[in-house]
Amino acid sequence: MSRKPDIQTMLWMYKHMVLSRRYEEALAEAYLEGKQPLFNMANGPLPGEMHLSNGQEPCAVGVCAHLLDHDVVTATHRPHHIAIAKGVNLRAMTAEIFGKQTGLAGGRGGHMHLIDPAVNFACTGIVGEGLAPAAGAALARKMRGEDGIAVAFIGEGAANQGAFHETLNLAAVWNLPFVCVIEDNSYGISVPKGAATSVLHNDVRAASYGIRGYHVEGNDPLRIYEVAGEAIERARAGKGPSLIEIETYRLAGHFMGDAESYRPAGEKDALFARDPIPKFRQELVDAGAASSDDLLWIEEDAKSCVAELIDFAKAEAYAPVQEALEKVFV
Amino acid sequence: MSRKPDIQTMLWMYKHMVLSRRYEEALAEAYLEGKQPLFNMANGPLPGEMHLSNGQEPCAVGVCAHLLDHDVVTATHRPHHIAIAKGVNLRAMTAEIFGKQTGLAGGRGGHMHLIDPAVNFACTGIVGEGLAPAAGAALARKMRGEDGIAVAFIGEGAANQGAFHETLNLAAVWNLPFVCVIEDNSYGISVPKGAATSVLHNDVRAASYGIRGYHVEGNDPLRIYEVAGEAIERARAGKGPSLIEIETYRLAGHFMGDAESYRPAGEKDALFARDPIPKFRQELVDAGAASSDDLLWIEEDAKSCVAELIDFAKAEAYAPVQEALEKVFV
Amino acid sequence: MMAAEKKRIRKLTIAKAMSEAIDQAMTSNPDVFVMGEDVGKLGGVFGTTTGLFDKYGPDRVRDTPISETGFIGAAAGAAVMGMRPVVELMFIDFFGVCMDVIYNFAAKNSYFSGGRQAVPMVLMTSAGGGYSDGGQHSQCLYTTFAHLPGLKVVMPSNAYDAKGMMTAAINDDNPVIFIFHKSLQGMGWLGTAKGAIVDVPETVYEVPLGKANISREGSDITVVGFGNTVHHALDAARDLALEGISAEVVDLRSLAPLDRETVLASVRKTGRLLAVDDDHLSYGWTGEVIASVAEAGIALKCPARRIAYPDVPVPFARPMEQFLLPNAEKVKAAVLSLMNSVVSV
Amino acid sequence: MMAAEKKRIRKLTIAKAMSEAIDQAMTSNPDVFVMGEDVGKLGGVFGTTTGLFDKYGPDRVRDTPISETGFIGAAAGAAVMGMRPVVELMFIDFFGVCMDVIYNFAAKNSYFSGGRQAVPMVLMTSAGGGYSDGGQHSQCLYTTFAHLPGLKVVMPSNAYDAKGMMTAAINDDNPVIFIFHKSLQGMGWLGTAKGAIVDVPETVYEVPLGKANISREGSDITVVGFGNTVHHALDAARDLALEGISAEVVDLRSLAPLDRETVLASVRKTGRLLAVDDDHLSYGWTGEVIASVAEAGIALKCPARRIAYPDVPVPFARPMEQFLLPNAEKVKAAVLSLMNSVVSV
Numbered sequence A, B: 001m002s003r004k005p006d007i008q009t010m011l012w013m014y015k016h017m018v019l020s021r022r023y024e025e026a027l028a029e030a031y032l033e034g035k036q037p038l039f040n041m042a043n044g045p046l047p048g049e050m051h052l053s054n055g056q057e058p059c060a061v062g063v064c065a066h067l068l069d070h071d072v073v074t075a076t077h078r079p080h081h082i083a084i085a086k087g088v089n090l091r092a093m094t095a096e097i098f099g100k101q102t103g104l105a106g107g108r109g110g111h112m113h114l115i116d117p118a119v120n121f122a123c124t125g126i127v128g129e130g131l132a133p134a135a136g137a138a139l140a141r142k143m144r145g146e147d148g149i150a151v152a153f154i155g156e157g158a159a160n161q162g163a164f165h166e167t168l169n170l171a172a173v174w175n176l177p178f179v180c181v182i183e184d185n186s187y188g189i190s191v192p193k194g195a196a197t198s199v200l201h202n203d204v205r206a207a208s209y210g211i212r213g214y215h216v217e218g219n220d221p222l223r224i225y226e227v228a229g230e231a232i233e234r235a236r237a238g239k240g241p242s243l244i245e246i247e248t249y250r251l252a253g254h255f256m257g258d259a260e261s262y263r264p265a266g267e268k269d270a271l272f273a274r275d276p277i278p279k280f281r282q283e284l285v286d287a288g289a290a291s292s293d294d295l296l297w298i299e300e301d302a303k304s305c306v307a308e309l310i311d312f313a314k315a316e317a318y319a320p321v322q323e324a325l326e327k328v329f330v
Numbered sequence C, D: 001m002m003a004a005e006k007k008r009i010r011k012l013t014i015a016k017a018m019s020e021a022i023d024q025a026m027t028s029n030p031d032v033f034v035m036g037e038d039v040g041k042l043g044g045v046f047g048t049t050t051g052l053f054d055k056y057g058p059d060r061v062r063d064t065p066i067s068e069t070g071f072i073g074a075a076a077g078a079a080v081m082g083m084r085p086v087v088e089l090m091f092i093d094f095f096g097v098c099m100d101v102i103y104n105f106a107a108k109n110s111y112f113s114g115g116r117q118a119v120p121m122v123l124m125t126s127a128g129g130g131y132s133d134g135g136q137h138s139q140c141l142y143t144t145f146a147h148l149p150g151l152k153v154v155m156p157s158n159a160y161d162a163k164g165m166m167t168a169a170i171n172d173d174n175p176v177i178f179i180f181h182k183s184l185q186g187m188g189w190l191g192t193a194k195g196a197i198v199d200v201p202e203t204v205y206e207v208p209l210g211k212a213n214i215s216r217e218g219s220d221i222t223v224v225g226f227g228n229t230v231h232h233a234l235d236a237a238r239d240l241a242l243e244g245i246s247a248e249v250v251d252l253r254s255l256a257p258l259d260r261e262t263v264l265a266s267v268r269k270t271g272r273l274l275a276v277d278d279d280h281l282s283y284g285w286t287g288e289v290i291a292s293v294a295e296a297g298i299a300l301k302c303p304a305r306r307i308a309y310p311d312v313p314v315p316f317a318r319p320m321e322q323f324l325l326p327n328a329e330k331v332k333a334a335v336l337s338l339m340n341s342v343v344s345v
């Protein structure tokens, strides 16, 4: 029932993958400011934890290509690629990541707490926490007869949290327009999937809820697009929730500063050799979807867009400190 | 690999089913003392909630027939049948249910908190709470190279708690000698299974953990014995955890005082018609395992045993109230 | 209660008052709905949703699986989308299986969204012991919630407040933990303090959240209570009046926000303070109230005192449990001893 | 630290001191083992299990799934069977996904078994902010645990105490919540208060749980701290000494049991009290400490005061977060204002 993306969509996907990659590269650069030679997380313009999603961009674009603003997305501590693909206001998001007054939350949130009501995007820092609220959002849409479905992105590690089980069961019992997308990047911090998860692929867990399960290999944006399309169409059509596990990988550490000594030798090199962005680029060129020049334009555009965002966010002011006492209640 | 019980075992099973039934009938009688004509839970020699297991006896005996003292069992708010089949000290248990000083916990626990270290039995009042500790007990046995497995009994409603998912995954990843037994009595308080559980039978959820799943129909002690035997043998042999769902029914309300108006008309009558105790009795007679006289003897014995227990517990003293301040720490 | 509101006088239980407030809110606002375990046909184990299932059906009065993280998280998520769920956690004792979505999600979403996203959710939950339900069904845990910013934490001591506070809670755009005390709930099978069953207007009205109430005026000593202990204080005060002691009883009604002003004003007037709680003593609200008075530098005629549940789990056996619980006798004895104590501060 | 113990002097971080205590316990007792997320190869995100995986292997140093209810519950269950697990909850902020097995199971099992079943489990967990980790990774939540009976709740302010308290915790037959403060932990990537890194003997020793420590003697005012705020108090006290003010600093070290005696004795001596906490103010331990002093009827030269984290979630932006946190300057200013205030009680 689902189909391959058209050319315009493919370019949109490529563009957002590149934008996300450039964006995180720029964040990484800013993050290291003030943290060298001694790495102290508290220092620099971007203090605190920083979880990059480099390598996982296909998951974000393959799913979000099917979503509209009124569709709800919850993401995790590793949210940038998804936020970008969901269309979060990038100026406000970047300002938030830098803790500035014009940020999404005026600096109260930071990179693990990006909430943009305009496009119904939110993320949180507790593993599995976004699941049930996403199902609740789907319930709200359904009860009100409104358009819109909800997608909860989680990592493969989160599929072992109780919230995963409770939410999928609830969504199935209530036949909610809900999709759970698992980005399987093989690790929960340092712990490999095999040491934490009793099954090879989490899509088999769909059987516990009588719902559709899908597994996508190869970190392939087009394949992800197809599978997500089917699951999302089903949700829109009132056919209930689905569970998708996507094989992906993170090219960076769990967070910045992670020495990654838990990785087997050579793993990182192999991952970089499979970087989905050059791979997708080549596919686009091979398929005649775009010329190398067109893509270069997209890439340049992403670069300048990101540069502008970082400059903007850096230049913005912090909120007066007293504002920290506000917005506990609406 | 498993087999039918021998005659001695069958009689043991029948005896403990009858004992449990008589025991709860006597508790029910004592419970109603002081609560008529006005039912106030706080009154009488047995105040508080009282969850009876009438009808579910086959689950207890079919599983516990395979267990030894060093095997660990955790049960729920509905614990009597299991405690009895596990060999909990009945004097101390009854005294505890009546809140007396000679009770298992000196009256601190009550009927939802029966802990008998001598036979490794415990129960708790929070749905799903016993699961992870049981897995931990299995881990302890395994790490120490000790004999003994762990069995967690839960209701079908508890299979929708996060603890269920987390524990089964953990037990599977660590290949623990652990069995989860679900007593499916069709209801979580007033909510029918179908309104709460997205699959018809919870044994299919074994697929989420790559473990064995078993489903037992008919509330049949012999079938339960066979299936539990296989799962427990596997656990003892180091072949990992299993999940068993047993179709059973409760002949009483969720707790005493439950008006059961949520039941469809006629349901109760149909259940009583299928009461597993007379059914099993008939099977035993038909199979020539015992004469009607032998069974009568068992039944009389159970009655007098129960009468003695209740008399004993009622006659026992309450602990001095100051003892309420003790045993917070060991 | 204001005279104008007393159109028709009916004595209601807290359970009925809560159901009525929810019912009226559901009638006037289609976004209001209820979910929780056994809130449907059964009408809530503690009668909080009596009649609602028949009136509104299973879509708006939803029985849930025993998945508190799932359904309370879903309620919070629905609230973010503009629904106004009233969700029940059957016993407050069960918070441990679902606290994350309550305190890290619902409570912080306003802050994390810079105040741009509301979570208008009411979490109603039962607390308290006294009827021998054992250590996992008799806890109070008030400050476990009140310590965590972003939640309003309230408990009515009578049906009038229950209805008005429930209405206010549903109308509030923030997450409200609406605690109801089993000893006051008015379920026949539980026994109920008489004083909790009071006249309740049929009209829709609000009792503002975060405002303490002077339940009885007095001049010699301030006795602060919350929920059930308000009735212990009132019972003691009636007795004490016969002995010529005038006790002022303050019903906190809300721990978050905490109405320190009302407490301080009362203590300034009486010069004596007794705080009475059925939650565990250490790190309970009685400490907070006494500390607030101490910080304010109010001169007391005798040291402040508190009566609270000792730092032990709740035992099952009735004599033990009753021994540990606060009651009117203990309040009276403490007041008498305070009235007789010399000025030492 | 007693002189006799200083066989060889080595300055250790709290992280190293904790690992060493666990290591020594694992060597001497085969029942001791560790589990938690990333405690294996990684050695714990906060360095609490450094070197243990290589030494003891994956059976005794177990990485777990991200299933806190599962593995903490399993730890408790293993403890019931006689093992002595040291289990890590990576951030105290995550308690909401697993509190039930902690407070309803581990904490109450002794009571529910009439003291016949011990749960010798140590739950170690990190707390505190100050490095811009946002509102779900910077909380303190001390009294969230300390309010619930059946748990010992401790936090060391320096490496000497950390080792001795960890050893005592492992040897204790009861569940111990062993909190460590990220600002004191000694991870290079976090920055660490200098005073936390102190001489630690190589020998095995215990620092008893439930005993406060006079970190600095003084006569004018008692400043009570816990964990990181002890260092704010000490820093302020050093400065204040230059201004002729003699502050006594009490390090609580344990909230449950709470060593009220030591606090009261100090306040009786100094006549002034300031309590400093980085947990949320309302219903925090500072209220409990002040109330305990008030109840004791100790005559103070000025009203007790507290500095604590306001009742708001922890903001990400560094200026905002730093504005809300207690620090030595705030302590100093408060002491000065108290010393200058008139006797009003």
Ligand SMILES: Cc1ncc(C[n+]2csc(CCOP(=O)(O)OP(=O)(O)O)c2C)c(N)n1
Pocket (backbone or CB within 6 Å): A077, A078, A125, A126, A127, A128, A154, A155, A156, A157, A158, A159, A185, A187, A188, A189, A254, D037, D066, D068, D090, D094, D097
């Ligand atoms: C409940 C909870 N437990 C633990 C953590 C700490 N933690 C943050 S991210 C993470 C790993 C998550 O793994 P996964 O779900 O696979 O996502 P990934 O980081 O790989 O994107 C952990 C353990 C947390 N934030 N919340």
Ligand SMILES: Cc1ncc(C[n+]2csc(CCOP(=O)(O)OP(=O)(O)O)c2C)c(N)n1
Pocket (backbone or CB within 6 Å): B077, B078, B125, B126, B127, B128, B154, B155, B156, B157, B158, B159, B185, B187, B188, B189, B254, C037, C066, C068, C090, C094, C097
């Ligand atoms: C976490 C939690 N949620 C809710 C309850 C209240 N409660 C007690 S028993 C029960 C129903 C349990 O159903 P099931 O697991 O099927 O067991 P049964 O009562 O049928 O034996 C509920 C909801 C509880 N004790 N703990």
Ligand SMILES: [Mg+2]
Pocket (backbone or CB within 6 Å): A155, A156, A157, A183, A184, A185, A186, A187, A188, A189
């Ligand atoms: Mg992962």
Ligand SMILES: [Mg+2]
Pocket (backbone or CB within 6 Å): B155, B156, B157, B183, B184, B185, B186, B187, B188, B189
């Ligand atoms: Mg059931």
